[in-house]
Amino acid sequence: MPDPTSDPQRDARPTLEAVAARAGVSRATASRVVNGGAGVRRPLVERVREAVDELGYIPNHAARTLVTRRNGAVAVIIDEPEFRIFSDPFFSRQIRGISRELNAHDAQLVLLLVEGSGDFDRVTRYLAGGHVDGVLAFSLHTDDELPAIIRRFRVPTVYGGRPEHLATDAEGAPQVPYVDCDNRGGAREAVRHLVSLGRRRIAHIAGPRDQTSALDRIDGYQDALPDAGPELIADGDFTTEGGARAMAELLAAHPDLDAVFVANDMMASGALRVLRERGVRVPEDVAVVGFDDMESVAEATEPPLTTVRQDVEGMGRLMVRLLMERLNSDTGTWPESVITPTELVRRASA
Amino acid sequence: MPDPTSDPQRDARPTLEAVAARAGVSRATASRVVNGGAGVRRPLVERVREAVDELGYIPNHAARTLVTRRNGAVAVIIDEPEFRIFSDPFFSRQIRGISRELNAHDAQLVLLLVEGSGDFDRVTRYLAGGHVDGVLAFSLHTDDELPAIIRRFRVPTVYGGRPEHLATDAEGAPQVPYVDCDNRGGAREAVRHLVSLGRRRIAHIAGPRDQTSALDRIDGYQDALPDAGPELIADGDFTTEGGARAMAELLAAHPDLDAVFVANDMMASGALRVLRERGVRVPEDVAVVGFDDMESVAEATEPPLTTVRQDVEGMGRLMVRLLMERLNSDTGTWPESVITPTELVRRASA
DNA sequence: CTGAAAGCGCTAACAC
């Protein structure tokens, strides 16, 4: 905290006391009204409300937190290694969903960026300090310390994306609620679509293997193509350039391929560029299906991209809702994880 | 705030009282030690420290805030219209700088996304509620209500990027401290570099005219080329596609151009692609200079991009430092705005 | 249904 030596703005905001006085009631009654007004007679409620308006009363959060032990804030924790997701429209959408839903619950979003193990101390202190009611955590890595910290301090948490290692309780039931889209099912559908188009040599450009979304999409590809060898899978990194590179490799190794399922739209856009540069016609020669349905990308490609849509913003909102459900449950039991459905969006590329 | 009907986790964290008891001192002394330990004799300091460790004591933030009236949190406010900047690596870098510097000051980052005028109420309540010690606000629009709100509640604020309309005090001195890079100077340097290379028909691909950074870069371009007509300026939108479009227009209208200064790297990357597709050699036929120096973009282009570097992360840190300076100043006077220098980074494209 | 009173955990005068 900044050096608290000065206080340039010792503002005298009205207190509940003042409201009560003005309304001619006790502080207790004023408090009841401010918090919904249950069990207070109408006329009093109105007098208090008026006083609130006239005085421009706004409750003091710190005082309230001190007694209720709830602070109306949720931390969004992002691992620095994953921080690049920040520059992914995908993530900005999810944050937007989170922000919206949090607003609806009158809760604040505290952003915690973790940049390597040095920062875990800080985050630990922060969580241990009970500054937030809950946590939303994103795409953890294999050896991430975060889950352990979170478990240790029993901070209610919802994960975004299926965590690599699902913790399980004594009965073997997963103890880590998360929200993810049906990556595997969506991928399967995409590839089946390609098959139904009569394509026979269907390649896959995969995302980084340390992300479960990429792994799950590979699984979906293989579900639909049980006989396809791993040589038809090229590795990408979810960036446009990575997609372009992978496409070039694939073209070199398998000149006969007639379709490619790409694990996200950014890479698909790179792949399309390479195909265009090589004079390969899409979809006539090679059909292409992406994943994500980021309109800004999928509608701007040439030709427009057929892709698997996932409701990213909705997933963000869902994360918040799961968390709130838990926070408001008396039993302290967790809601189930949610796998949201995907949907194939047909455009021109396949 | 979520419905406070339940409290599944009524944890009994140790209080200062407990620490004091264990160390055999008064709460006051314990407090002094926890807050730096100035004016407490060594042996006592150590006993208290031990007690803190043994008990795993962590100060209760709410209680502290209640009395100090400081809450160790800073809001970062982003206008939804500008929310796309989220998906700009530029912004993610700035946020990172902010986050780092805030951590260094032990302050938290509260993210406030504004999505249209409906949300101003919420933000107003939040700021008025005194939940944060200060505000960092980004790229406001012409008719933005935010500055008014901020002024009304006298929340210490630093802006990121030169605000469109600089508020001035009675003496006409600007009252809005901001951090921005020297957009105009950087642009000027870029174009002068092109001139020094012997280029004579130098075009400009500009950013959206409602952003001061774009406007300032246009000014810099014109500084260096006082005789260039406005027809050599094409409008872009800071995206790759926009840059490609603008480049195509320019090529059609001015087949004789031999250089182009592009207002950011993303657009430059799109422009380079178009030039390549048309068989225009870079830099032989047309030299290209970008702006930003986002390595991920500028180093990946073909050829690598000569561009104007700005220290984005540093600017984020600076914003925090200005804010903290203000928060810790007894006089409540504002530090000056800061314009950070830019630097031409030569690669292969010019 | 309303009010009185007791704190929540901490800091900051003010004494000693």
Place this chain on the structure above:
DNA sequence: GTGTTAGCGCTTTCAG
């Protein structure tokens, strides 16, 4: 130097 004592503004029993 260190301890004592008031609160900070609010919620919440508990009486009435």
